[in-house]
Amino acid sequence: MTTKTEYTLHPDIVSFIETCLQKEHSESYLMDILHKIQDKYGYLSEEHMYEVAQRLQVPASTVSGVSTFYHFFRLQPRGKYAISVCMGTACFVKGADKVLNAFQTELGIGLGETTKDGMFSLENTRCLGVCGLAPVVTINEQVYSRVTLQQVSELINRILNKDVEKTT
Amino acid sequence: MGKILDQFNHIKQQLLQKREQYLAGSKTVIQIGSATCENAAGAQQVRAEFEKLLKASGRKDIHIKQVGCTGRCSQEPIVGVFVPDKFPFKYERVTVPKVQEIFQQHVLQGQPVVDLILDKKTSNLYNRLVTFSSLSTATTELPTKWENIFNERLKTRGVAEGSVRSFHGGCLGLYSAGEEGGRVGMLVFPEKVMYAFSTEKELDKIISSHFIEGKVYKPLLADIDPLINRFFSLYGDVAFFNKQTRLTLRNSGIIDPESLADYIANDGFEALALVLEKNDPQAIIDEISKSGLRGRGGGGYPTGRKWNDAITSSDPVRFVICNADEGDPGAFMDRSTLEGDPYSIIHGMAIGALAIGAQKGYLYVRAEYPLAIKRLENAIEQCCQVNLLGENILGSGYNFDLEIRLGAGAFVCGEETALMYSIEGKRGQPRLRPPYPTQSGLWGHPTVINNVETWANVPVIVRHGADWFARIGTEKSKGTKVFALAGKIKNSGLVEVPMGTTLREIIYDIGGGVEAGRTLKAVQTGGPSGGCIPAGLIDTPVDYDSLTQVGSIMGSGGMIVLDDEDCMVATAKFFLEFTQDESCGKCVPCREGTLRMLEILERITAGHGTMEDLDKLERLGRLIKKTSLCGLGQTAPNPVLNALKYFREEFITHIQDKRCPTQKCSKLTRFEIDPEKCIGCTLCARRCPVTCIKGTARKPHEIDQARCIKCGECFNVCKFEAVLKK
Numbered sequence: 001m002t003t004k005t006e007y008t009l010h011p012d013i014v015s016f017i018e019t020c021l022q023k024e025h026s027e028s029y030l031m032d033i034l035h036k037i038q039d040k041y042g043y044l045s046e047e048h049m050y051e052v053a054q055r056l057q058v059p060a061s062t063v064s065g066v067s068t069f070y071h072f073f074r075l076q077p078r079g080k081y082a083i084s085v086c087m088g089t090a091c092f093v094k095g096a097d098k099v100l101n102a103f104q105t106e107l108g109i110g111l112g113e114t115t116k117d118g119m120f121s122l123e124n125t126r127c128l129g130v131c132g133l134a135p136v137v138t139i140n141e142q143v144y145s146r147v148t149l150q151q152v153s154e155l156i157n158r159i160l161n162k163d164v165e166k167t168t
Numbered sequence: 169m170g171k172i173l174d175q176f177n178h179i180k181q182q183l184l185q186k187r188e189q190y191l192a193g194s195k196t197v198i199q200i201g202s203a204t205c206e207n208a209a210g211a212q213q214v215r216a217e218f219e220k221l222l223k224a225s226g227r228k229d230i231h232i233k234q235v236g237c238t239g240r241c242s243q244e245p246i247v248g249v250f251v252p253d254k255f256p257f258k259y260e261r262v263t264v265p266k267v268q269e270i271f272q273q274h275v276l277q278g279q280p281v282v283d284l285i286l287d288k289k290t291s292n293l294y295n296r297l298v299t300f301s302s303l304s305t306a307t308t309e310l311p312t313k314w315e316n317i318f319n320e321r322l323k324t325r326g327v328a329e330g331s332v333r334s335f336h337g338g339c340l341g342l343y344s345a346g347e348e349g350g351r352v353g354m355l356v357f358p359e360k361v362m363y364a365f366s367t368e369k370e371l372d373k374i375i376s377s378h379f380i381e382g383k384v385y386k387p388l389l390a391d392i393d394p395l396i397n398r399f400f401s402l403y404g405d406v407a408f409f410n411k412q413t414r415l416t417l418r419n420s421g422i423i424d425p426e427s428l429a430d431y432i433a434n435d436g437f438e439a440l441a442l443v444l445e446k447n448d449p450q451a452i453i454d455e456i457s458k459s460g461l462r463g464r465g466g467g468g469y470p471t472g473r474k475w476n477d478a479i480t481s482s483d484p485v486r487f488v489i490c491n492a493d494e495g496d497p498g499a500f501m502d503r504s505t506l507e508g509d510p511y512s513i514i515h516g517m518a519i520g521a522l523a524i525g526a527q528k529g530y531l532y533v534r535a536e537y538p539l540a541i542k543r544l545e546n547a548i549e550q551c552c553q554v555n556l557l558g559e560n561i562l563g564s565g566y567n568f569d570l571e572i573r574l575g576a577g578a579f580v581c582g583e584e585t586a587l588m589y590s591i592e593g594k595r596g597q598p599r600l601r602p603p604y605p606t607q608s609g610l611w612g613h614p615t616v617i618n619n620v621e622t623w624a625n626v627p628v629i630v631r632h633g634a635d636w637f638a639r640i641g642t643e644k645s646k647g648t649k650v651f652a653l654a655g656k657i658k659n660s661g662l663v664e665v666p667m668g669t670t671l672r673e674i675i676y677d678i679g680g681g682v683e684a685g686r687t688l689k690a691v692q693t694g695g696p697s698g699g700c701i702p703a704g705l706i707d708t709p710v711d712y713d714s715l716t717q718v719g720s721i722m723g724s725g726g727m728i729v730l731d732d733e734d735c736m737v738a739t740a741k742f743f744l745e746f747t748q749d750e751s752c753g754k755c756v757p758c759r760e761g762t763l764r765m766l767e768i769l770e771r772i773t774a775g776h777g778t779m780e781d782l783d784k785l786e787r788l789g790r791l792i793k794k795t796s797l798c799g800l801g802q803t804a805p806n807p808v809l810n811a812l813k814y815f816r817e818e819f820i821t822h823i824q825d826k827r828c829p830t831q832k833c834s835k836l837t838r839f840e841i842d843p844e845k846c847i848g849c850t851l852c853a854r855r856c857p858v859t860c861i862k863g864t865a866r867k868p869h870e871i872d873q874a875r876c877i878k879c880g881e882c883f884n885v886c887k888f889e890a891v892l893k894k
């Protein structure tokens with residue numbers, strides 16, 4: 001089992017947990033803490049969840065219970081480029097299911113999976129609140145609106161080219 | 169004046185002074201939308217470009233201001249150029265190269281860029297613009313009547329044709345007491361004055377003075393305080409807006425959502441100061457009860473009654489919560505309000521907290537809305553700084569703290585008991601009610617939980633009175649409702665209308681109708697708990713009761729327009745997939761029942777359904793509704809039951825003919841290339857998004873069925889009818 005010396009959470013998060021401990025109902029900040037960890041590391045690792053349980057003085061089962069209940073929390077690392085297709089109603093009626101399908105075929109992965117090279121992962125979200133611009137796809141933080149099927153392979157190729165430029 | 173109002177006015181003066189210094193006498197204002205939707209459309213780049221050009225020009229009398237979104241999604245980014253005494257110009261779909269043009273030509277040289285004007289309303293080039301509006305629900309026919317008389321009169325009085333443009337708007341939210349007698353409101357641009365009159369003689373006087381001599385005719389200026397005037401003085405010339413009544417969205421697109429001073433300059437926190445001064449919590453509750461306000465989160469429970477429920481307990485620890493989880497996957501009213509006017513929600517919650525004796529409040533916001541969260545954090549901090557939140561607010565002895573809590577993508581957490589567990593840091597699984605949150609809520613204490621839009625209405629009711637509010641809307645549904653209009657509609661966006669407005673008015677008059685060349689099939693309201701209203705029932709008024717009557721619900725405000733290309737079976741399946749996925753799994757009927765229903769729908773959409781399946785769906789649906797624990801399960805079958813009621817034929821076509829009339833159901837669609845007809849032009853192969861068409865030039869092509877995603881692109885592009893749809 002992990003020992004205290006192996007704790008790896010960033011000091012900012014540790015100090016946030018400590019301020020939470022000062023407050024009434026400190027255990028109620030669990031989700032806020034998990035959000036902060038996901039923001040920082042991209043996902044919630046077993047080690048980090050265990051560390052949160054220890055530091056916040058709640059059972060580890062509570063932490064894993066919460067993190068598995070809420071879809072927004074990821075328990076696996078994402079690809080370098082996280083492609084997220086909105087599958088809200090507005091996007092659906094504007095053909096988001098076909099867009100998602102095209103990404104799956106093009107990348108050869110299913111929903112929730114990451115390509116072998118770790119470059120792309122594919123997820124869906126439920127409505128980003130920009131339904132007027134449907135169908136909507138986000139790649140990392142960038143929002144792409146009114147995405148057409150033709151754009152799917154273009155987007156992927158553009159990223160691949162840029163990435164090569166950056167790394168060579 | 170009392171001590172508290174003194175204190176408030178002091179703070180107000182200080183903030184306004186700072187704002188003056190900051191604006192430093194700037195005359196021209198360039199207003200740029202900044203909300204998630206605006207940014208997705210490129211507003212940030214547009215703003216950066218304006219800032220660059222402004223800096224280069226060295227002009228100090230021009231001010232760039234950010235506002236939330238006006239709800240005109242499909243035309244974003246929207247930029248306003250406001251020069252005193254000139255028409256307020258709005259530009260649509262502004263791009264970085266266009267910024268150059270707008271800045272050079274309009275901002276610097278005063279020449280509007282005509283072809284970029286929002287909705288191509290060349291009205292901006294008229295000398296004057298006139299809007300007529302009714303002042304009472306009893307006289308909604310008046311505006312049209314007076315508009316006609318007005319235009320005739322202008323002609324006979326020799327006012328140059330084309331110099332004045334007129335139209336009749338909605339009620340503009342101007343309904344006021346004692347207006348049943350038939351006065352009509354008349355808003356004139358660019359002077360932005362409002363007349364109210366009832367006889368032709370009076371109209372003549374206005375025409376002589378205002379339209380011939382160019383002088384405002386003071387005796388007939390309306391004495392009503394047009395709350396909405398602010399909005400309409402900027403946006404009233406655009407049809408999309410002038411048919412709306414903006415209460416909830418009164419500040420969206422007007423104030424800088426990151427500036428408390430801007431909110432205060434627009435009457436912000438006046439209502440709180442007033443109720444603190446009066447210090448009569450029960451009077452607030454009575455006023456809210458009298459207004460007839462009902463919850464906007466879907467249930468429609470009377471807000472005043474809810475607040476009264478909460479004060480019956482002797483427990484002195486009480487909470488207020490704002491439900492900003494906005495779970496309907498096709499709705500964005502709450503996001504827009506939070507991003508465009510966060511102060512109004514804080515304001516409403518502070519008043520509610522005073523009314524029920526709560527000292528602490530929580531805003532439960534979807535994690536998917538980072539900009540809304542950021543703006544709320546900023547707004548809370550600013551309010552704390554000037555003591556509008558925190559301890560001893562404005563010296564009243566009353567304390568109120570607000571905290572933000574983030575959701576994490578669970579639809580069921582929009583349900584009030586689940587939401588409270590989630591705030592407590594637990595899994596968000598609903599529990600049986602009663603006890604209701606007003607009896608035993610957060611950590612067991614009495615809790616009032618209301619929706620974003622409900623809270624946003626509270627300051628307006630307190631400020632303008634319950635009677636004023638109750639005049640808007642219908643007998644049983646008071647006030648306005650914001651809808652997120654999306655799907656196959658020309659003008660997608662946010663629309664706020666008085667309750668009782670018909671679907672037709674929303675979709676055609678405001679929404680501009682269905683997208684080019686298609687016909688309306690149905691309107692979906694209520695999201696995954698609602699249903700599709702067929703095109704034949706489009707004259708249904710939107711209020712709680714009428715929508716329930718036609719088998720849908722008001723819901724939280726999602727409104728998705730479907731056209732003849734949409735498959736109703738697939739749409740019903742879409743919603744059931746959603747609720748099935750979001751079921752928290754606590755009770756069997758919801759967890760297992762929705763799964764069974766989904767399996768049946770999957771069978772039907774794959775061509776393996778039987779006619780008995782339809783009865784099974786109905787039986788299961790009724791059972792789930794009756795036996796589920798929370799609202800999610802109790803409403804989950806609605807989209808399917810409703811589709812079966814209105815679009816049964818379509819289910820039957822899927823079952824008996826094994827055909828999806830709209831080709832939305834991909835398992836029932838297959839594309840093949842006829843080798844006899846294909847000339848090998850390669851077009852389809854180049855256009856296929858997943859490059860699954862193989863073949864060499866001038867030879868017949870072939871589709872790799874395993875990879876085909878049935879998008880139909882090849883079918884659409886082939887000029888030789890060689891692609892067959894089966």
Ligand SMILES: Cc1cc2nc3c(=O)[nH]c(=O)nc-3n(C[C@H](O)[C@H](O)[C@H](O)COP(=O)(O)O)c2cc1C
Nearest residue numbers: 463464465491494495582583584618619622799800
């Ligand atoms: C599954 C489910 C999801 C809900 N989602 C929301 C939501 O996203 N926003 C909301 O305000 N109310 C939602 N509600 C309704 C709330 O339970 C509650 O009735 C509402 O927040 C009360 O506020 P109001 O009276 O102002 O409408 C949901 C209810 C259920 C059963």
Ligand code: SF4
Nearest residue numbers: 752754755758798801
């Ligand atoms: S009805 Fe569904 S969502 Fe509600 S408690 Fe039961 S299983 Fe959970």
Ligand code: SF4
Nearest residue numbers: 846847849850852886
């Ligand atoms: S577009 Fe038509 S004719 Fe041309 S290759 Fe494709 S199927 Fe053949």
Ligand code: SF4
Nearest residue numbers: 856876877879880882
């Ligand atoms: S239907 Fe779409 S995916 Fe299938 S072959 Fe035609 S173009 Fe390609």
Ligand code: FES
Nearest residue numbers: 086088091128131
């Ligand atoms: S449905 Fe995709 S943004 Fe709303």
